[in-house]
Amino acid sequence: MSRPVKVLDASAILAVLQNERGAESIYRLLPTSVVSAVSVAEVFAKLLAKGMPRAAICPAVRALHVDVTPFGWAEAEASMQFVGPDMSLGDRACLGTAAVLDVPVVTGDHDWKETVKGVKVEVFRERRQSR
Numbered sequence: 001m002s003r004p005v006k007v008l009d010a011s012a013i014l015a016v017l018q019n020e021r022g023a024e025s026i027y028r029l030l031p032t033s034v035v036s037a038v039s040v041a042e043v044f045a046k047l048l049a050k051g052m053p054r055a056a057i058c059p060a061v062r063a064l065h066v067d068v069t070p071f072g073w074a075e076a077e078a079s080m081q082f083v084g085p086d087m088s089l090g091d092r093a094c095l096g097t098a099a100v101l102d103v104p105v106v107t108g109d110h111d112w113k114e115t116v117k118g119v120k121v122e123v124f125r126e127r128r129q130s131r
Contacts, residue, residue: 005032007098008066010042010090011108012124017047017060022108022125029106034069038093074100081118086111095119 006029013035015023040061047057071093079096087095091109095116098105104120105112112121 004034004067004101004103006103007094007101007105008033008035009094009105009107010039010046012106013039013043013061013064014046015108015124016064025124030064030066033106034067036071036075036093036097037068038071039090040068042090069097071097082116
């Protein structure tokens with residue numbers, strides 16, 4: 001793949017795998033985007049927690065044909081700028097990867113639009129209306 005256009009976070013990958021709201025907008029991004037290896041590990045953990053058989057998880061994620069990018073020294077260093085009370089390791093790894101690659105991140109987390117600085121954030125689904 002040439003230079004990626006976007007970095008997908010775990011919520012974007014999970015949306016596709018679980019046919020969630022907003023997944024249709026992620027499908028077109030898969031061929032030109034990357035996902036951090038740390039985010040893939042987060043996807044694996046979430047799918048296991050939801051009861052997906054271990055043997056089915058890797059084939060399901062691989063079937064998406066999204067490039068997985070390593071999480072190395074540069075990404076780890078960049079992830080420090082995103083340390084905060086509501087940022088998991090997976091979140092920070094995703095954002096650090098986007099910062100190093102200098103591309104937007106695609107997430108389902110609306111709060112990132114207000115809290116994340118230094119990386120362009122695109123939310124792939126509309127906020128649910130509270131009742």
